[in-house]
Amino acid sequence: MEKAQSSALSKKFTKTEKSWILYDWANSVYATNILAVLFPIYFGAICEKNGANNLVLWSYGTSAATFLVAILAPVLGSLADHKGHKKKLFAASLFLGVAFTLSNAFVEDYRLLLIGYVLSHIGFSGSCLFYDSFLTDVTTPERMDRVSSWGYAMGYIGGSTIPFILSIVILFAMGMDNMLAFKLVIILTSLWWLVFSIPTLLHVKQVHYVEAKKGNLFRSTFSNLGKTAREIGREKRILMFIAAYFFYIDGVNTIISISTSYGSKLGLDNVGMILALLLTQIVAVPFSILFGKLAEKFGAIRVLTGAVCIYFLVCVVGFLMGFNIEQRPGDPAALQFSLILFWCMAFLVGTVQGGIQAISRSYFGKLIPPERSNEYFGFFDIFGKFAAVIGPVLVASFTQLTGRDSVGVVSLAILFAVGGVILFWNRKKFGSV
Numbered sequence: 001m002e003k004a005q006s007s008a009l010s011k012k013f014t015k016t017e018k019s020w021i022l023y024d025w026a027n028s029v030y031a032t033n034i035l036a037v038l039f040p041i042y043f044g045a046i047c048e049k050n051g052a053n054n055l056v057l058w059s060y061g062t063s064a065a066t067f068l069v070a071i072l073a074p075v076l077g078s079l080a081d082h083k084g085h086k087k088k089l090f091a092a093s094l095f096l097g098v099a100f101t102l103s104n105a106f107v108e109d110y111r112l113l114l115i116g117y118v119l120s121h122i123g124f125s126g127s128c129l130f131y132d133s134f135l136t137d138v139t140t141p142e143r144m145d146r147v148s149s150w151g152y153a154m155g156y157i158g159g160s161t162i163p164f165i166l167s168i169v170i171l172f173a174m175g176m177d178n179m180l181a182f183k184l185v186i187i188l189t190s191l192w193w194l195v196f197s198i199p200t201l202l203h204v205k206q207v208h209y210v211e212a213k214k215g216n217l218f219r220s221t222f223s224n225l226g227k228t229a230r231e232i233g234r235e236k237r238i239l240m241f242i243a244a245y246f247f248y249i250d251g252v253n254t255i256i257s258i259s260t261s262y263g264s265k266l267g268l269d270n271v272g273m274i275l276a277l278l279l280t281q282i283v284a285v286p287f288s289i290l291f292g293k294l295a296e297k298f299g300a301i302r303v304l305t306g307a308v309c310i311y312f313l314v315c316v317v318g319f320l321m322g323f324n325i326e327q328r329p330g331d332p333a334a335l336q337f338s339l340i341l342f343w344c345m346a347f348l349v350g351t352v353q354g355g356i357q358a359i360s361r362s363y364f365g366k367l368i369p370p371e372r373s374n375e376y377f378g379f380f381d382i383f384g385k386f387a388a389v390i391g392p393v394l395v396a397s398f399t400q401l402t403g404r405d406s407v408g409v410v411s412l413a414i415l416f417a418v419g420g421v422i423l424f425w426n427r428k429k430f431g432s433v
Contacts, residue, residue: 019203020138024151026196028159033189042182046110061114065121070382077378083209090130097123102190105183133377136370137207148362149292152354153285160281163192208370228375240426246383248419251412254391276346283350291355300363301430307356308420315413317345322406
């Protein structure tokens with residue numbers, strides 16, 4: 001690691017830190033264009049042409065990819081912690097993701113598109129797991145909040161804004177019904193992801209690792225995996241933080257996944273959805289950086305608790321939006337007021353969405369032994385992936401029980417309340433790390 005990196009007081013990022021940060025810039029285009037907005041529209045159009053149910057296929061495909069990554073994460077993480085393996089597994093995941101994303105620009109069979117999506121999703125998620133664990137290799141504990149926050153900020157610019165706008169320009173210029181336009185967007189996404197990953201591949205190296213006895217890599221991998229699971233159970237600070245993270249990150253992910261469908265109930269068209277998403281991404285850039293500075297000054301736990309409180313407020317605003325229209329259906333004034341609240345909610349989400357994820361990542365990185373960061377982040381990833389289950393179930397259940405979408409949305413406040421309480425009551429145990 002470079003000598004300059006050892007100084008926590010240095011404001012300049014080292015080449016290694018910059019190269020690590022740039023991978024957020026590189027991969028976020030996949031999260032925006034493929035996972036969230038544009039590829040689902042393209043996939044839906046292809047399915048409709050062939051009489052297939054795109055919602056069912058997309059849901060099954062996403063669940064399969066998420067489940068496989070969650071199950072494999074600790075094992076791959078344990079393997080990656082051995083000397084010389086982290087970079088290889090990162091590169092393999094990256095190339096898997098890019099290759100199958102690119103392949104979807106050259107096929108039009110919805111079954112092949114689904115297979116390509118699932119495999120690219122696995123590659124993307126796997127690369128993010130190894131990328132997160134590299135945080136302990138590229139910087140010092142004192143600088144982790146700042147470096148992690150800048151990573152998310154650059155991700156919002158590089159992946160969620162610049163190429164996203166370019167993609168929208170292509171689609172608007174060629175027509176939203178033009179399949180060639182979507183293919184060009186897929187190619188743009190793949191090339192952006194690959195090209196801006198080059199600095200990470202060249203300059204980020206595994207510094208901390210565990211040694212495996214010659215010929216015993218397989219045994220060492222599973223031995224270390226069991227050891228890590230036992231240590232997490234014994235280390236109350238890590239266990240309580242993972243428990244809090246499990247609840248509040250579920251709320252965060254659910255809000256991201258349902259916001260578009262909930263907004264459609266308020267009368268927003270596709271263009272309105274895209275603009276609202278763009279607002280969230282733009283606002284997230286400075287606030288992600290701000291979160292890093294606030295964490296350095298006030299401590300990560302206080303900042304995370306504050307972010308959870310803002311998300312609680314987001315749930316209340318979401319409730320008021322829906323409740324207003326439910327009470328006055330068909331009233332133009334009620335619709336206009338709810339649309340204003342929707343944009344307020346988009347702004348509020350932008351202020352905390354990047355920061356809460358960045359500081360969670362960096363705080364966890366400070367708690368764990370750096371030479372076994374991949375194992376620990378593997379378990380961390382399990383909780384993050386399986387946390388995506390409770391939120392949607394809460395929304396669906398409360399909506400069905402009450403017949404009100406607004407009640408379904410406000411039920412997510414339960415997740416933030418539980419996560420916030422765990423953070424608050426264990427604040428002394430968490431300390432000032």
